[in-house]
Each structure stands twice: as structure tokens, then as C-alpha cells.
């Protein structure tokens with residue numbers, strides 16, 4: 001989805017990365033069709049840094065989206081960028097179908113959630129039948 005890749009590239013420009021210098025951009029599409037973008041936002045207390053993917057996803061959910069259909073992630077990596085484990089788990093929560101991984105050379109790879117995070121932990125693993 002070229003629209004999502006373009007939005008992610010633009011969001012990458014807003015990355016706040018005084019510590020790593022590594023800019024990442026993301027754009028996620030909600031079931032409504034609306035697109036939400038995000039960049040990574042670092043902190044002097046390094047562990048509080050937030051990845052671009054989670055910035056975009058949390059923006060979408062906080063605006064009322066309940067399901068997300070696709071996400072594009074862009075960074076200046078040798079091959080298509082590989083999202084961190086924390087972001088993979090957050091993506092899995094909202095059933096993202098298509099994960100489009102891109103680098104600045106335009107190399108692109110689209111993967112499914114099951115490919116990106118096999119054997120993931122989900123609510124079905126701990127909620128009782130009546131609560132699902």
C-alpha cells in the first residue's frame with residue numbers, strides 16, 4: 001500500500017532521536033480507513049523511548065479504532081526494517097493483517113502477523129470462555 005509507505009516516510013521526519021540518531025516512521029490504517037502516523041520518540045532516560053510503530057498504533061486506538069488492517073514501517077536499514085519484539089506483540093493485539101517493511105532504498109517486504117510473531121501471547125491464552 002503505497003499510501004501507507006508515503007505517510008510513514010513523512011512521519012519519519014518528525015522522529016525525536018537525539019540519542020540513537022536512528023529515525024523510524026510508521027503509518028497504520030484503521031478498519032475505518034483512516035491513517036494514523038507515528039515516529040520514534042526517545043528520552044534522556046533511554047528505556048522510556050517509544051518506537052514509531054507503537055506511537056502510530058496508540059494514536060489509532062486512542063482515536064477510537066478497534067481493529068487495524070495494515071501498517072507500514074520505514075527506516076534507513078540495510079534491508080527492510082525489522083520491528084522490535086515489543087512492537088510485534090502490540091501489533092498482534094489489534095489483529096494487523098499486513099505488515100509492510102521498507103527501507104530508504106525502497107526495498108519492501110510484506111509479512112503477516114503469524115510470520116512476524118509466531119506463537120504470540122494473546123487474550124485467548126488467559127481469559128476464561130465467558131470473557132472472550
Ligand SMILES: O=c1ccn([C@H]2C[C@H](O)[C@@H](CO)O2)c(=O)[nH]1
Nearest residue numbers: 020022024040051052082083084
Ligand atoms: O522497528 C523499530 C526499531 C527501532 N526503533 C527505534 C527505537 C529507538 O528510538 C531507535 C534505535 O533502536 O529506533 C523503532 O522505532 N522501530
Ligand SMILES: [Zn+2]
Nearest residue numbers: 051084086087
Ligand atoms: Zn519497537
